[in-house]
Amino acid sequence: MAKQPMLKFVSLERSMPTKRDADQRNQDFHEIYAEFASAKAAEQSSRCSQCGVPYCQNHCPLHNNIPDWLKLTAEGRLQEAYELSQATNTFPEICGRICPQDRLCEGNCVIEQSGHGTVTIGAVEKYLTDTAWENGWVLPIQPKVEREESVGIIGAGPGGLAAADVLRRQGVQVTIYDRYDRAGGLLTYGIPGFKLEKDVVLKRIAQLEDAGVKFVLNCNVGEDISFQAIQGQHDSVLIATGVYNSRDFQAPGSGAEGVVRAIDYLTASNRKSFGDDVPEFESGELNAEGKRVVVVGGGDTAMDCVRTAIRQGAKSVKCLYRRDKANMPGSQREVQNAEEEGVEFVWLSAPKAFVGDTVESVLVQKMRLGKPDASGRQSPELIEGADYTEDADLVVAALGFTPEDLPTLWGEEALEVTRWGTIKADFRTHETSISGVFAVGDIVRGASLVVWAIKDGRDAAENILDHLNNATAQAAE
Ligand SMILES: Cc1cc2nc3c(=O)[nH]c(=O)nc-3n(C[C@H](O)[C@H](O)[C@H](O)COP(=O)(O)OP(=O)(O)OC[C@H]3O[C@@H](n4cnc5c(N)ncnc54)[C@H](O)[C@@H]3O)c2cc1C
Numbered sequence: 001m002a003k004q005p006m007l008k009f010v011s012l013e014r015s016m017p018t019k020r021d022a023d024q025r026n027q028d029f030h031e032i033y034a035e036f037a038s039a040k041a042a043e044q045s046s047r048c049s050q051c052g053v054p055y056c057q058n059h060c061p062l063h064n065n066i067p068d069w070l071k072l073t074a075e076g077r078l079q080e081a082y083e084l085s086q087a088t089n090t091f092p093e094i095c096g097r098i099c100p101q102d103r104l105c106e107g108n109c110v111i112e113q114s115g116h117g118t119v120t121i122g123a124v125e126k127y128l129t130d131t132a133w134e135n136g137w138v139l140p141i142q143p144k145v146e147r148e149e150s151v152g153i154i155g156a157g158p159g160g161l162a163a164a165d166v167l168r169r170q171g172v173q174v175t176i177y178d179r180y181d182r183a184g185g186l187l188t189y190g191i192p193g194f195k196l197e198k199d200v201v202l203k204r205i206a207q208l209e210d211a212g213v214k215f216v217l218n219c220n221v222g223e224d225i226s227f228q229a230i231q232g233q234h235d236s237v238l239i240a241t242g243v244y245n246s247r248d249f250q251a252p253g254s255g256a257e258g259v260v261r262a263i264d265y266l267t268a269s270n271r272k273s274f275g276d277d278v279p280e281f282e283s284g285e286l287n288a289e290g291k292r293v294v295v296v297g298g299g300d301t302a303m304d305c306v307r308t309a310i311r312q313g314a315k316s317v318k319c320l321y322r323r324d325k326a327n328m329p330g331s332q333r334e335v336q337n338a339e340e341e342g343v344e345f346v347w348l349s350a351p352k353a354f355v356g357d358t359v360e361s362v363l364v365q366k367m368r369l370g371k372p373d374a375s376g377r378q379s380p381e382l383i384e385g386a387d388y389t390e391d392a393d394l395v396v397a398a399l400g401f402t403p404e405d406l407p408t409l410w411g412e413e414a415l416e417v418t419r420w421g422t423i424k425a426d427f428r429t430h431e432t433s434i435s436g437v438f439a440v441g442d443i444v445r446g447a448s449l450v451v452w453a454i455k456d457g458r459d460a461a462e463n464i465l466d467h468l469n470n471a472t473a474q475a476a477e
């Protein structure tokens with residue numbers, strides 16, 4: 001049996017609290033929380049049956065050695081458990097927080113499938129790495145040798161950062177270019193802080209900076225510097241630019257004031273959490289406080305929008321989705337979280353028109369599910385005459401993202417793209433149609449997951465190292 005956490009009682013005196021009282025309460029809270037978290041991690045880890053058919057591991061994109069680090073955690077060997085978990089994952093504390101575990105490792109846990117509730121693998125992974133940071137087990141990146149070759153990475157999201165980590169450890173000179181003023185990509189400006197605290201991301205960026213990775217921020221490649229100039233300055237280039245073209249509403253009235261894009265709404269909210277001056281938030285344009293909010297979409301971005309609106313003090317929050325709950329692309333766990341927080345889901349519904357110069361309502365058309373489409377999912381079909389009106393002061397479009405047209409924006413026709421506009425990269429090596437130029441993450445996969453961007457970044461970095469080594473060997477011949 002796992003040891004139960006000790007309960008501590010903090011006296012509740014009625015006198016005015018001093019700063020010292022507050023500090024003490026903070027410390028008490030952290031001690032109680034640390035004991036609780038440690039007991040919980042041990043308890044969960046000891047539930048792993050060590051089944052010998054590690055479906056969890058096979059369904060983790062990084063193939064983390066989950067059973068072994070759960071065993072070490074159950075035995076209280078936390079530092080060893082952490083070392084094993086970080087051997088295959090560059091940012092375990094980030095994945096532990098935001099992987100859709102119900103679709104990956106935990107959804108395939110044998111105990112879950114036998115109906116006894118999954119081992120909470122993500123929570124243990126987060127706990128191990130948070131503990132490692134607190135105890136100084138996360139070591140600085142110190143290359144044994146410095147190499148002369150340099151790699152230019154375009155995009156400071158998880159794909160670019162994971163590649164930078166691998167390359168820098170091998171002594172390669174790394175420069176990351178990003179058009180935002182902060183690094184982190186969607187970890188910083190997309191995913192809300194209640195799912196992923198920003199100091200967790202900042203700590204990793206600081207680790208890379210301390211290791212000598214150069215960040216060139218506010219630098220939009222294609223505008224502030226050309227792609228060709230980056231190619232000329234580095235021995236190899238990695239493209240990790242993500243996908244940022246928002247799909248917009250096609251319905252009449254979609255240009256009304258108060259109809260906004262999810263990425264703008266979430267970026268404003270994240271910027272506020274950094275303490276930035278955000279005029280669109282202050283003016284109320286991108287702030288849900290006191291408003292009747294309608295979010296349209298069924299993916300994780302939509303879930304982030306509805307949960308952000310709740311936290312901003314919206315009067316009501318509804319989520320319209322054209323299919324039903326079973327056919328949502330987003331994580332069911334996220335839907336459950338949103339429902340518990342007071343979000344109302346309106347299934348089988350899509351906007352037909354937006355009413356008002358400043359939006360006042362959405363004309364909603366009801367749908368039913370018809371025959372499966374090419375993807376195997378049932379297609380939504382219109383139900384004639386079943387329209388109704390949904391009042392709204394703020395409508396957020398969370399309809400997904402497509403890639404920007406990089407060959408045109410960068411004047412680089414040799415950079416081949418697929419018919420969806422994603423960059424064509426070799427499945428195994430991640431090399432693009434241009435020799436020495438590699439690509440990873442969403443710009444190759446289309447909108448995907450952080451853990452896949454990390455996997456791609458790590459794998460591409462290994463192939464970039466091979467490319468650099470081959471070039472050096474050829475030069476020496
Ligand atoms: C709202 C939202 C919530 C999400 N929640 C989750 C989640 O909970 N769990 C999960 O696993 N995944 C989630 N995702 C998906 C996940 O964030 C992405 O799959 C992942 O961030 C992709 O990583 P990336 O490195 O390919 O690109 P990104 O993280 O998008 O980073 C790309 C970077 O490239 C920069 N860039 C782009 N073009 C240029 C240019 N021309 N010049 C310079 N810099 C450029 C951008 O500024 C950005 O910083 C979410 C996505 C969104 C939109």
Ligand code: SF4
Binds near residue numbers: 059062063066101125
């Ligand atoms: S990286 Fe994601 S999928 Fe893999 S073990 Fe961690 S939480 Fe699960």
